[in-house]
Amino acid sequence: MNTICVEDLSLSLGGMPILKDISFTIDDGQVIGLLGANGSGKSTLIKAILGLHRFQKGTVQLLGKPLKDFRAWDQLGYVPQRASVSMHSTTVMEVVESGTLANRRVGWMGAKQRASAMDALEVVGLADQSKELYLHLSGGQQQRVLIARGIVNKPRLIVMDEPFAGVDLANQTEIATALGEFAATLLVVLHETEALASILDRTLILRDGRLVYDGVPTKIHADAQHKPEHTHHTHLLTGMEHRWTS
Amino acid sequence: MDFLTFAFVQRALLASALVGLSAPTIGTYIVQRRLSLLGDGLGHVAIAGVGLALMTGSAPLPWAVAICVAGSILIETLRQKGRATGDIGLAVLFYGGLAAGVLMASVAGQGAGALSSYLFGSLNTISVTDLWVVGSLAAVILVIAVGLSPQFFAISADEDFARTLGLPVRLYNYMIVILAAITVTIAMRTVGLLLVSALMVIPVAAAQNIFSGFWKGMWGAMGIGVIASTGGYMTSIYADVSPGAMIVLITIGFFAASWPVASLIHRHWRPRKDDIDPLPVPHLTTEAHDHVHGPGCGHPSVHHGDHIDYIHEGHLHAPHGDHYDEH
Numbered sequence: 001m002n003t004i005c006v007e008d009l010s011l012s013l014g015g016m017p018i019l020k021d022i023s024f025t026i027d028d029g030q031v032i033g034l035l036g037a038n039g040s041g042k043s044t045l046i047k048a049i050l051g052l053h054r055f056q057k058g059t060v061q062l063l064g065k066p067l068k069d070f071r072a073w074d075q076l077g078y079v080p081q082r083a084s085v086s087m088h089s090t091t092v093m094e095v096v097e098s099g100t101l102a103n104r105r106v107g108w109m110g111a112k113q114r115a116s117a118m119d120a121l122e123v124v125g126l127a128d129q130s131k132e133l134y135l136h137l138s139g140g141q142q143q144r145v146l147i148a149r150g151i152v153n154k155p156r157l158i159v160m161d162e163p164f165a166g167v168d169l170a171n172q173t174e175i176a177t178a179l180g181e182f183a184a185t186l187l188v189v190l191h192e193t194e195a196l197a198s199i200l201d202r203t204l205i206l207r208d209g210r211l212v213y214d215g216v217p218t219k220i221h222a223d224a225q226h227k228p229e230h231t232h233h234t235h236l237l238t239g240m241e242h243r244w245t246s
Numbered sequence: 247m248d249f250l251t252f253a254f255v256q257r258a259l260l261a262s263a264l265v266g267l268s269a270p271t272i273g274t275y276i277v278q279r280r281l282s283l284l285g286d287g288l289g290h291v292a293i294a295g296v297g298l299a300l301m302t303g304s305a306p307l308p309w310a311v312a313i314c315v316a317g318s319i320l321i322e323t324l325r326q327k328g329r330a331t332g333d334i335g336l337a338v339l340f341y342g343g344l345a346a347g348v349l350m351a352s353v354a355g356q357g358a359g360a361l362s363s364y365l366f367g368s369l370n371t372i373s374v375t376d377l378w379v380v381g382s383l384a385a386v387i388l389v390i391a392v393g394l395s396p397q398f399f400a401i402s403a404d405e406d407f408a409r410t411l412g413l414p415v416r417l418y419n420y421m422i423v424i425l426a427a428i429t430v431t432i433a434m435r436t437v438g439l440l441l442v443s444a445l446m447v448i449p450v451a452a453a454q455n456i457f458s459g460f461w462k463g464m465w466g467a468m469g470i471g472v473i474a475s476t477g478g479y480m481t482s483i484y485a486d487v488s489p490g491a492m493i494v495l496i497t498i499g500f501f502a503a504s505w506p507v508a509s510l511i512h513r514h515w516r517p518r519k520d521d522i523d524p525l526p527v528p529h530l531t532t533e534a535h536d537h538v539h540g541p542g543c544g545h546p547s548v549h550h551g552d553h554i555d556y557i558h559e560g561h562l563h564a565p566h567g568d569h570y571d572e573h
Contacts, residue, residue: 052406073412085404088278089454089463098400102411109396133458149407169557 001064003028003157003185004049009058011048018044019055020209028156031179031186031199033217036206042189043081045206046159049187050078063157074102077184079150079160082143087134092145095134096120099152120148123178125171139166147175151182160188164195193217249483257377258369259476262493264384265429265436265445266475270453270467271391272425273446274460278402284321284423285443287339288430291317292439293347295431296364301354306364307379310431317343318427322420367438367490369479380432387425387432398422399460436475437490444494445471448501455504456511470500532563532570539563539570 004026011019019041026032036042047053049060051067060067063075077099087095096117097109121127124144129137134145147163158179164172172195179186180199193200197217205213249255269285276284295313299306317339351360363371372380391398401408401418408415426446433442453466478493485492539545539556545563547554555562555573562573 047406050410052409071412073410076410078407078410080404080406085407086278086280087403088280089458089460090399090403091459094399094460095403098396098403098407099411101396101400101408101413104411105397105413106394107396131458169562 001028002026002061003030003063004187005059005061006049007059009045009048009055009060011044011053011055011057013044013053018209019048022058022206022209022211024204024211024214026185026187026202029183029185030201031188031196033188033190033193033196033200033203034206035190035193035203040206041209042206043161046161046187046189050076050159071103074153075156076102077150077153077155077158079146079158079163081161082139082146082165085146087142090134091130092121092126092132092134092137093117093130095145096130096148096152099149102153116152117148120152121145123151124148124175140168140171143167144171144175151179151184154182155184157185158182158187160186162189162191164190169195254370254372255483257372257374258479258489261372261377261380262369262436262475262479262489263472264380265433266449266471266473266493267468268384268387268391269429269433269442269445270449270471271464272387272422272429273450274464274467275391275398275402275422276426277447277450277454278399278460279422282447283443284426285430285446287321287337287343288314288318288427289434289439289442290340290347291343291427292431292434293361293364294343294350295347296361296434296439297347297350297354300356300360301350303354307376307431307434310364310434311383311428313343314427314431315424318423319420322423326416326419363438364434365438365440366488367434367436367441369436369489372435376435380435383428383432387429390421391425394418394421395461395464437493441490441494444497445475448494448497449474452497452501452504455501455508470497474500531566532558532572535570539565 002025004024006025007023009019009022010017022045034042034045044053048055049062049067051060051070062070063072065072093114097113099120100109100113100116101107118127118130121130124147126137126141126144126148129141134142137145143163143166147160150158150160150163164175167175176196176199179196186199188196190196193203200217202215203213203217204211250259273285276282292310292314294317295310296306298313299309302309321339347361351357354360397408397413397418398421400411400413401415402422405415405419408418429446430439430442433439433445437445449467449470450463452470454463457463457466474497475493478496479489481496482489482492535558537543537558539558541547543556545556545558547556555564557563563570564573
């Protein structure tokens, strides 16, 4: 079954076209990296898929349901960019617990929610910091808290917007391994594919709002490992686009 | 303490306690949303309601509630549609409400002086009817703001994420600003419309200095709000000064005291960094490799404490004598 099905999606913001005729499908259990230079439309695309941005043309289906009829929010995990949150005077546990509110329009936090939050914090290696203030953590640790919040319901589909920004390589690999064990479908906006190399099934590449590549990611890893100077995403993407679009 | 036997003092104490409890509760969400001046803007809108009441010769509180709620819905609609940033929307409310209020009061044949009891509060003149209205509205605010606190926290901290939880984010956003508008109007008889924002924001800031976490901060802010409101009123009787101003100054006193109190608490409960024995760092060497790390070697470098590590196939290699350590 398709977990995500995007057909002919076009989106403009303030009259400016951002996404142009994008179509792709993601099957159950696939791990997909979404790459592209700054301003290529990666974040806008995942926000459109999640219903956070209205699109003018096309359709999106999540877990077999058209977006407007989608209600299985507990099956969906979203990890936004760290800069988009306002966690003033909030503990790590409170941040992660808030993820358990899927489809709970009323109701308080109880032992069940706390246990789920603690499990998610174990996955990202921050269980010991559950009582710390979110803002007292390092940037990488804050990012891991947001990842824990996104996976707290053990969702079938996880959508992440640059989840590894500021996270060191050792922790990236550890989190990627843990994510791989979830057997969930993953759509991840990435700058570099290195951290997810072992679990990536496919890569999508956006350029100027268009999908310019949809295929296997093996060449990215090969190049990235043998030419460290090419791990910078701009060099990498330029190289990939030349190869795959020629 | 003989003055406590007077009915007007009892009514004033009860009203100030109710406002002291409800203003910081809704203020917690306002602070989290970084809209600390929302209460101030809504206070100015409520002045238009009072001016309208003076012009029509009717009771001010219902008009203030109606106008203030309408203003809050307008500002939230503008914010949600992205037609105006929070700041611009607040500025329009601020000046428009104040100007309309003064204009209508003057049309009613009364100068700005007629507005002063609402601008700065007049606790001693609260009637039994006023107290019932204030009590009922405060109960509504507290039940909703505390009852839906997990959901309100989620949308205040991260609106996009809350949407992906299936929460009715628009509805809850409207509820928060409407509750803020009601809070402002019930506070106009205690601290007054010009000072109400202080009671919504400053207890929250003081509590967040002392207590760790959103909910502890909210309970703490409610406690500080009640103590500052009732304590401020009592002090104003002894000192024979304006109760509204005294309440706000005591709230600011709590905020000033929150820094040293927080410092004492953290020093007492948390071990100092020096007291913690650092964990021994194991000495792990890398597999032997011919490649020599250095500037321009092709591997990204990162600062690590007092030295530089090189990222080599997902590992951090640190030069150490004639070999490299795994960091």
